[in-house]
Structures are given as structure tokens and as C-alpha cells.
Amino acid sequence: MRSYFYESPDSFGKLFEILEDNSIEMKFLAGGSDFVPRLSLEREKIHKENQKDSMIINLSDLGLNYIVENDTEVIIGATTTFAEIEKNDIIKGEFPALIKAINEIAGFSVRNIATIGGNIMNASPAADSVPVLMVLEAEFVLRGPDGSRNIEAKEFFTGPGKTVAKENEVLTHIIIRKNKGKSAFNKLGRRKAETLSVVNAAAYVEKENNICKAVRVAIGSVAPTVLRCEEVEELLLGKELTEENIRVASEKVVDAISPIDDIRASAWYRKKVAPVIVRRAIEAAIVD
Amino acid sequence: MSEILSFYLNGNPVEVLVKPEQTLLELLRDELGLTSPKCGCNHGDCGACTVILDGKAVKSCLVLAPTVKGKKVVTADGLCSGEKLHPIQQAFLDYGAPQCGYCTPGMVMAATAFLLENPKPTKEEIKEALSGNLCRCAGYEKYTEAVLAVSKGEFGLLPEGSDFNV
């Protein structure tokens, strides 16, 4: 049976020192709302032979819990909890769509510990915060022993549970540019509260005299990762934002997605509702 | 590898041996013998394990025990002062909200933490706040009404947040 170890480094120097040990499997812990039940499940199962020991590294003491702004950007530290983001005045003012998405994530006793960085690094195709971050063109900053690098949200995810981050890199913060358009989030779950998405979508629109000047659309839970739907965007850009144009553009999402059957819904159903959820997100983003 | 963990439990400093992989729920129930937080699912779905951690409601099966170092944990046991129940506890009792009672300690903690932040909620807000706490006896209506009554002051003043921040 594998043994577990626990460290809670308070500096990146110490963190990278711990990471140098190759004899042990490294696991990063942020809030724990996803990590801890997974760990409990692993402990309940019959143990595999010859598993490496596991080092649990708590990231909460690295000072990554903050929300700050300058003239052009808002920066959110990776271990900031959803509850903190949802109450923050800067976020309320700049990115109400993010608040809307967070409100739909589990209940308040989970949002009190769940972090935005954890939600991103889990790389779940159904993560509710990710479509919004994608249409806001957020950048994720990874820090490794050799320094930091910024990656655009849409380049970040490579598969379910997979990202471009290397094993010795941690997500330190998220940068979101302030912008003049409006964004919105729409989610379909199996019930109203406390549920994972069947399909979720976010939209960002800039308009002038009801003509679409810029548009970004992202959809979740219908492919191995959250997706930007360029097919929809191309069709809507430069057009008048009429009901019909939005509906026709939203239909295009079907070309971008590759949903699967899972416990929440069938692929067939997801294909049917994806255009509807996209349309509702766009419509919500254009109301004044 | 076990280590000594010190934190505050219901106002008292405690020191206990903790394993790196243990949850706060296991620590409370199995090591400290406090069985008011219940283990309904162990995966963050049911809310029966809800406790108040540094003033906020959390599901203790989702919290890794070593991370509560130096923090303040309150369970339903820590809410009453002597024989006198906390207004939420009294209201649940008077409204006959608990049936089998399995979800009750979690409901008590979620409702208490919620009222600390939102002392004058609407009925909808209360429902939303308790949405992470499942009751298999389906006593939702009575739990909601009881919390509403407490928020209207029918069960006396709520102890201030500072009472939990020992």
C-alpha cells in the first residue's frame, strides 16, 4: 500500500525543492473539493501493487489568494476561492458573467473552499468557470523552476483532465483584460441546483447599432475540452444581431462539438441542446 | 507519516495525531470522537458533514485534515452554551424539522453560517443556501421555515460571528 506525505511550502523555493524528488508521485492540492473525494475514493479501492508513494503539496500557503486590478487588467490568484471571487467588487463590476457561472457551481459550502485555480487545473470539460474565462480571453500563468509563462485559455487544455502544464509547474494566477463588450453565461444541468453541466456556454459580444463588432463563444461539456466555437463567431461577426442571425449562427456549434454519452446526458441530447444554450448565452450578452 | 496537528475545536485548542491523507471528517469522528458531523456520502454531495471552518460553512469530507492547522472548527456540539440551544437548533426542534435527524447537524451548521453572512434572507435565498444539504426524509419545507423564523428574530438574537472566532 502506498504511503502518503504532506507538505505545505510557504515559498516557491521550498516548493521546487520538494518537487526535485523523483521517487515519489507529486500531487497539488488547492481547495480540495475535487482532490479530497478523489483521494478518498483511491483509499477505498483495492490498492494497486507497486504504486509510488504520494506527496500531497498544499498550495494555500504560497500567497496566491488575491484579486487586484490595474487600468487594463484584473488579476486573480490561483487559490482564491469561488466564494471570495463572487463577493469581490472588482469582479462584480468588470465580469458579471463570471459571477453568474460561479453561482451555478455547487452550493455555498463547496464554493467556500473550491478555488478558481483548482477548477482550471482539473481541466474538466464541464468546468463552469472555463467557458467564461475563454470568451474573456483570459491568460493563465504557470510557474516552474525555470520561470513563468503565460498561456491563453483556449490553448491551455489538451484533453479531459489534461493541460499544457508540466509536472513541475503550478498555476499562479489568471489575468483577465478589461473590455468594453458584454459577456454572459448559460448552463443546462439535470436540475436547478448543485449539479454538473449537461452543456454550458459563454458568449462575449461588442456591438454598435446592433451590428456585431466582436464576438467570442465558448462551450463546455460537449468535447474532450471546453471549446471556442469559431464557426459560430465567423458567421455572426459583422452581421446585424437579429433573432434569426443569432439562431442560424448558433446552429453552427454542432460542427465544432463531439459529445459523448455519460451519466448526465446522451450525445444525441447534447447535440440537440448545444445550439440552444449557445443562442441563450449570445442573447444574454446583447441585452442592454 | 502521522504528524501532530493543532487547531481549535469548538473554542478549545486541540492537538491530535493526523495522517496526511485523512479528511477533516475522519479526524473529527474517528480520532476525536465527535460524531455530530455525519458521513452521508464522503464525496461532497450530501452536506451531512458540514462544519464551520474559520466562520464559513464547509463540507468536512472535502477538507484535508492537515490543512486546518491553526484554524477554528465549530461543529453542532459547539453551538449551544451549556443547556441552552442555539436559536437555529431550537427552531429546528420547535418546527419538528428533523425526522430521522441524520442531516440535521449539517443543516444546523449550514444555516448558522448562512445567517451570519446574510441575517435577513428571503425564503428563496434560504433554499439556495441549504441546497447543498440533502434530507432523505425530505423535511426541506420545515427546515426552510425554521430558518426564516430565526432570521425574523422569533428565537432570539443570534450569537455574533465573533463567538465562533474564539
Ligand code: FES
Ligand atoms: S459526507 Fe460530506 S458531503 Fe456527504
Ligand code: FES
Ligand atoms: S431528517 Fe432524515 S435525512 Fe433529514
